[in-house]
Amino acid sequence: MAKDQDNDLKQLKQQYKITFSSKEGEKVLADLTSAYYHRSSFIKNDPHETSYREGQRSVLIRIINLLKEDKNVWWTTNDHNWQFRNSYS
Numbered sequence: 001m002a003k004d005q006d007n008d009l010k011q012l013k014q015q016y017k018i019t020f021s022s023k024e025g026e027k028v029l030a031d032l033t034s035a036y037y038h039r040s041s042f043i044k045n046d047p048h049e050t051s052y053r054e055g056q057r058s059v060l061i062r063i064i065n066l067l068k069e070d071k072n073v074w075w076t077t078n079d080h081n082w083q084f085r086n087s088y089s
Contacts, residue, residue: 016066029063036060 020029037060041053 013066013069016063020063020067032060
């Protein structure tokens with residue numbers, strides 16, 4: 001069962017890599033990062049909005065973490081946006 005989960009995770013990571021390594025995928029990732037990663041999640045006196053924003057941010061963090069685990073992928077910040085770079089390009 002653990003081996004199946006490892007294979008499923010490897011396959012999922014590959015699917016994320018394929019999705020976000022295209023020119024269009026890079027633009028989408030940059031947009032998501034701009035909209036949800038670089039802004040503050042905390043809203044004074046509004047715990048519901050803070051939770052909502054942190055939920056948005058956590059989805060992007062999952063995407064970034066799955067992509068960063070690939071040894072052939074690295075991230076740089078350029079103008080406050082993440083850019084996906086594949087060493088095979």
